[in-house]
Amino acid sequence: MYRTIARRANTLLALASIAVALTTSQNSPAQNAVDVKPTPQQTAWQDMEFGVILHFGTNTFLDREWGDGTADPKVFNPTQLNTDQWMKAIKASGAKYVVMVAKHHDGFCLWPTGQTDYSIKASPWKDGKGDLVREAANAARANGLRFGIYLSPWDRHEPKYKDSAEYDKYYNAELEELVQRYGDLAEFWLDGAGSAGHVYNFPKIIETLRTYQPNTIVFADTALFEYGDARWAGDESGSVGYQVWNVIDRHGYLRWRPIEVDTPLRNVHWFWHPKDEKSLKSLPDLLDSYENSVGHGGQWMLGVAPDDRGLLPDSDVARLRELGDALQQRYSHSLLQQHLPVDNNVTNALDGNTDTFWSAPAGSHAATLEVKLAKPVTFDHAMTMEWLVEGQQIQRYSIDAWTDGAWHTIVQSEAIGHKKIDRFPAVTAQRVRLNILTSAGEARIREFGLFRLDETATAAK
Template identity: 35%
Template sequence: MPAIVVPTAGQLAWQQAEFGLFVHFGLNSFHGREWSDGTLRADSFDPVDLDAGAWVRSVVDVGARHLILTAKHHDGFCLWQTETTGYSVASSPWRNGRGDVVAEVAEACREAGIGFGVYLSPWDRNAECYDDPQAYSEFYARQLTELCTRYGPLVEIWFDGAGSDGYVYDWERIVAVIDEHQPDAMVFNMGRPTIRWVGNEDGLASDPVEYVVGRTQLSNYTAASMSTREAAYLPPECDVSIRRGWFWHPDDEPKTVDHLMAIMYGSIGMGANLLLNVPPTPEGVFDPADVRRLREWRAEWDRRFGSPIEAHVERDGAEWRVRFTQPVRIDHLRLREHLTSGQRITAHEVIAGVDAAAETIARGLTVGQGRIHAFPARDVTELRIRVSGHGAKLAEVTGFLTGHETIPQPPEGYEAPTDAPLD
């Protein structure tokens, strides 16, 4: 690993939240598109039944801690009352042109006590000034300022790198807006990021999940924005949609519970954060099939992990000794690292039994915010955990008897990605 770099309090809080919901919504939702070129008519946006409160209830019901909304996608259509362009909700019939999706979602999040964040695409296919980087810098900074000053605290600001190859954004100006108005927000991927993309849109991380990364491990956008820093604490976020598409389509359907469980094991269960997209219909509501699937998934999650078996953890020389208060039967184990002084565990091994009966039941590299291992069910009273890494320290060990000795896998034909450098 690179030299130890410690996280900020904000980064630790974000990691501990573990799970948020993404909401892709806009003109694409009304035209069956994933990407559009900024020429779709603004007056086609009319979500007659939009209910931000219902969106947020689904966020709470599934156990997510925040919601990230696409305030502006690549087509340039703005979901708030902006002074920068007429290509916005102000030019639509929805709420007689006076509606503000960002405001309604932000208010619903505040009332529910969850975090709110925004996605503001740097690439804008509608803005006439986009071909003039200096003019667009002013345009984009004004849009970001509106979002940073009108809707309360933002937990996350999401910068998508799509479509931006070769374009030089004024990140110094953009970062200054965030520093002035939303200094506590996590910044995703570009500018001066505090969290990074995992490297795929399948919701899966791979071992090791490193929080301290160098330039060569990052995308061109993120690496270029690191200035003189050779290494930075940048925990990864795994973004994936509950459906095949990011926007709602009538011929699409939600992933199975097993597929979603595989995503959970491959993201949160690997020590990364998960951002699951749920796209509203053109009416402005979550599809009932998606809501049902979220509830089924959460029920399965709770069934497996809703009855934790706590253990006493103490250091014993080069090992951590884990003692349960009485013999327990477990088939899953969750480990959590003490991260306030940085990520330090580089490898770990879990051993059950003693002497000739000792057996390694799980092993891996990083632990981080949380690592979940599955293994054949066994009765244990004590475990030994060997960790590598200078100053490595476990914070928590929890056992579970879930009735599932193997981790669910994505559907046949799905190729698990690696946490590779972003190109």
């Protein structure tokens, strides 16, 4: 989905005029990262943790991943399309929001745009009177999911694409339709695929988004980092192989840019393909992806694709439900909820309520959160969440267990961020502590939990 996009030479100048799209304030290079805080919109988005992106279009009917813009609109004719079926399956997976690909790189539009005839208006589906984006948006919200939109900048069909200025007008007109017709958007995707050498007026795109959708989170890949509220992990493996820091340096300016980790439900394929059942990822693979994305402080974006009937295949529906059931089983009950009486401050990190948090002593740069249980428990996973409203503070930490009359470190790592899931060989202990070894400011912990999962994981295989 991703390739390099050319950027305007005046990017830095544009940043100053659209600061609302970036962070709550301008930041100088001398500022410490601890001073950079997320917007309320960014923290709300990070709290959703897991979304789904839907790919469906002419490619679905032609066994393609990358359309070239020449497909006849008449090939788009799903005979059993049911967006409610999609959203029920997505809801069952544990996802909190869905992003609809309204236009992929082939330029075919899934809503009745007034900008081109290359859309569902020219298809036989519903005699050209359908609006798939509206159906998807309505079904998502009816099933308790938030809704977002992907609109590809690269357009392999539109003749105006050869003229950057003319295409800017065209793209912005499409964008204005989408941001005004389909309610509040949780996320808007800017994909950098396929546009090497083309110049876009991204400041205008961002201005339009901020005018009509001030609360949407703009996801932008590595080519468009100047414009996004969230950044790409760098590949589509579904795993983050490094410590995630929400604050990153962009041209000498510190910005809060949480990371999104995208991967398809079927290996390699974002669109549905016939005779492709073997590519469906296993439940252990999906759980591993979750733990290496959400569990590394990132946002997990899972690609799901309806088939040429307009339905999610039965195998995909079943796998999504298995995923949701497994996540619920694995992480819904922390062993630390069996703790002996502690003060209210510690309770705030153990109560399963992410609106409360434990605070380290004022002015501290190291601290310890210790818990004693009613009886020894065996655990092999720990889940820790940092309170990020005041910024990402924790730099180094350890998790220690009291065994054989002494404290023993079972995990030592860097960066907690929104959520950190640590895995380790099973340990049995009655006393456990989270040791904040170094923090830029006062550490705050929303949740600290222990889980016994290796038996669950073995059963899933």
